[in-house]
Amino acid sequence: MKRQQCDVLVVGAGPAGMAAAWCAARCGRAVLLADENSGLGGQIWRAEASAAPRAVRQWLKRLASSGVEILAGAAAFEADAGQKQVRFEREFEPLEVRYGRLILATGARELFLPFPGWTRPGIVGAGGIQALIKGGFTVTGRQAVVAGTGPLLIAAAALLKRHGADVVGILEQTSWERFSRFSMGLWKYPGKLLQAAGLVVGKRGVPLQTGWWLVGSGNDTPLEPDRLEWVEITNGDKVAKVWCDLLAYGYGLRPNTELAALLGCRVARGAVVVDELQRTSRDGVLAAGELTGIGGAELSLVEGHIAGYAAADQPRRARAHFAARARQRRFAAELERAFELREELKSAVTEDTIVCRCEDVTAGACSGIRSWKEAKMATRCGMGACQGRTCGAAAEFLYGWRVDSVRPPIVPVRVGTLAGERDRD
Amino acid sequence: MSKTVRIILNGHNRDVPAGATLASALLALGLTRFRTSVHGQPRAPLCGMGVCQECRLTVDGRMHVRACLLPCRDGMSVETDIP
Numbered sequence: 001m002k003r004q005q006c007d008v009l010v011v012g013a014g015p016a017g018m019a020a021a022w023c024a025a026r027c028g029r030a031v032l033l034a035d036e037n038s039g040l041g042g043q044i045w046r047a048e049a050s051a052a053p054r055a056v057r058q059w060l061k062r063l064a065s066s067g068v069e070i071l072a073g074a075a076a077f078e079a080d081a082g083q084k085q086v087r088f089e090r091e092f093e094p095l096e097v098r099y100g101r102l103i104l105a106t107g108a109r110e111l112f113l114p115f116p117g118w119t120r121p122g123i124v125g126a127g128g129i130q131a132l133i134k135g136g137f138t139v140t141g142r143q144a145v146v147a148g149t150g151p152l153l154i155a156a157a158a159l160l161k162r163h164g165a166d167v168v169g170i171l172e173q174t175s176w177e178r179f180s181r182f183s184m185g186l187w188k189y190p191g192k193l194l195q196a197a198g199l200v201v202g203k204r205g206v207p208l209q210t211g212w213w214l215v216g217s218g219n220d221t222p223l224e225p226d227r228l229e230w231v232e233i234t235n236g237d238k239v240a241k242v243w244c245d246l247l248a249y250g251y252g253l254r255p256n257t258e259l260a261a262l263l264g265c266r267v268a269r270g271a272v273v274v275d276e277l278q279r280t281s282r283d284g285v286l287a288a289g290e291l292t293g294i295g296g297a298e299l300s301l302v303e304g305h306i307a308g309y310a311a312a313d314q315p316r317r318a319r320a321h322f323a324a325r326a327r328q329r330r331f332a333a334e335l336e337r338a339f340e341l342r343e344e345l346k347s348a349v350t351e352d353t354i355v356c357r358c359e360d361v362t363a364g365a366c367s368g369i370r371s372w373k374e375a376k377m378a379t380r381c382g383m384g385a386c387q388g389r390t391c392g393a394a395a396e397f398l399y400g401w402r403v404d405s406v407r408p409p410i411v412p413v414r415v416g417t418l419a420g421e422r423d424r425d
Numbered sequence: 426m427s428k429t430v431r432i433i434l435n436g437h438n439r440d441v442p443a444g445a446t447l448a449s450a451l452l453a454l455g456l457t458r459f460r461t462s463v464h465g466q467p468r469a470p471l472c473g474m475g476v477c478q479e480c481r482l483t484v485d486g487r488m489h490v491r492a493c494l495l496p497c498r499d500g501m502s503v504e505t506d507i508p
Contacts (some may be wrong), residue, residue: 036475036494037474037475037494038446038494038495038496043474073494075475075494092487109472109474109476110472110476112471112472112477119462119466119468121457121458121459121467121468121469122457122469123471124469124470124471124472124473125471125472125473125474127472127473127474128470128471128472128473128474129473130473131472131473131474131493132446132448132449132452132470132473132493133449135445135446135448135449135450135473135493136441136442136444136445136446136449136450136453137445137448137449137450137452137453138453226457226458226466226467227457256476357462357468357471357477357479358463358478359463360462360463360464360466384478385478385481385489386476386477386478389476389477390471390472390476390477411475412478412489414487
C-alpha cells in the first residue's frame, strides 16, 4: 500500500479545510490537504467548470505558495486515532496517511425529507443542483421549482436562473414572519451570500412563497411514467399543483460526522463537539467548519484559522480569531431559528412513501418501530450503500430515532482497497 | 466551441464537455436511469456531492462508482445496470 506522512492532515478542502491547511503551513508544518472531490473549494465554493469564484482563486493562490500538498479525489474510508492514521481510496488505489495532528473539515450535507414521489429522477438537492450545474449539467429551458428551507434555496434559484432555467418559484417552508425578521437582520453580517443572491432573484422576478411545502410529485403521461411533470404543494390549508420538469429541494444542512465518529470523537446533537481551540474529545484530532454545527462559509473560515493555528501549537494566533467566531456563531443561531422545520412536514409522508432509498423501505414498514437499530434489523432501513446518510437524518426528524452507528469503510470502496492491495491494470 | 471528450455510454459513443463530472454530463445527455432500485425504480443523482449513492454506475468495469465525483475522461466506458 502507498503510504504518506505529514505533520498536519486536513480532511475536507472547503473554506474550513483550506484555511486550516494554510494557517498550519504558515507555522512551518508539513501539511496534507485531502478531499474526495477532484477540485478544491468544497460545496459552497465549488468552482464552475469555466471559472472559479474569486474567494476560491485567492485561497488557491495562497495554498499554492504555502507548500501545502493537495490530495484531490481522495475519499477517506477508515481511520484510527490511536495509530494516528487515515486510509483513503484515490484513483481506485489505497493510500495510508500517518499524521501528527488531524483536522477534520468534512462539512455538511443536505437534509432530504421524504414526500410521495421524492425518488423520481428530475428531483435533486438545492445544493445538489448547484453542484451538478457547476459540474457541467445544462438546465437551459428547464422549468424548475426550488423548495424546502434555508438560504441555499435562494442561491440555487439564482444559479438556475443564471444558467437559463425558467424558475417557476421558490417555496420556503418557514413562515413569512420568521423569514422577514431574518432577512431584515442581515445588515449586521455584511458579505452574506444571501443578500447578493436575493438581490439577483428579486430583480429577475422569481416569486418567493413562504409557508408552503412539498407533499407530492407526479406525472400524467403513462408512456413516460418516470418523468417529473409536477409537484404538489400545500400551506396546510390549500393544496396546489405546480408544473415543472426539475425540482431542486432541501430542508437545510446536517453535519457530516461519520469520520469523526469513527475516530471516537464525541458527537452531540448531530455535531462534533469541540473546545475553544477546535479540539475534539480525541487527542490530536481537531474539527472545523460545518461538522461542528451549521453556520455558513464565514464561520467555517474562522474556525479553520483557529484549528490550523491550534494544530501548529500557536494558541495565541488562534485566539486572535475568537471574536470573529463568536459573531459568526450568533448569525448561525439566528439562521437556525429562522429556518426551523415545521412539524407538519412529517405528515407529507404517506404509508407507501419510501424513507430509505437504498433499500426501498417505506414509511409503512417503519411504523411501530422504536429505534434506528430496530429499523435496521427489521427493515434494512439505513443498511444500503449510503449507510443511512440520507434516511438517517430524515428518520431522526420523522420518528425521533437517535442515529449514531458508524462502521468502516465509511464510503463504499473496492474490496482490494480494504485489503490494501493495488488495483489490477 | 468548447472542448469535448468522448465517453462510451452503454456501448455508444457520446461527446461530453471536457471538465464535466460524469453525473452532470450524463444528465445533460438526458439519462434518467443511472441505477435501478431494489424494487426496479429508476434512480438518478440526488445530492450531487457523493453522499446519496444514487448516481452509482459501472465505469471501466469497476462497479459502484459515484458519477458525481468523477471527472469525464476520453475513452471512459460507462454502463448503467439497465441500458
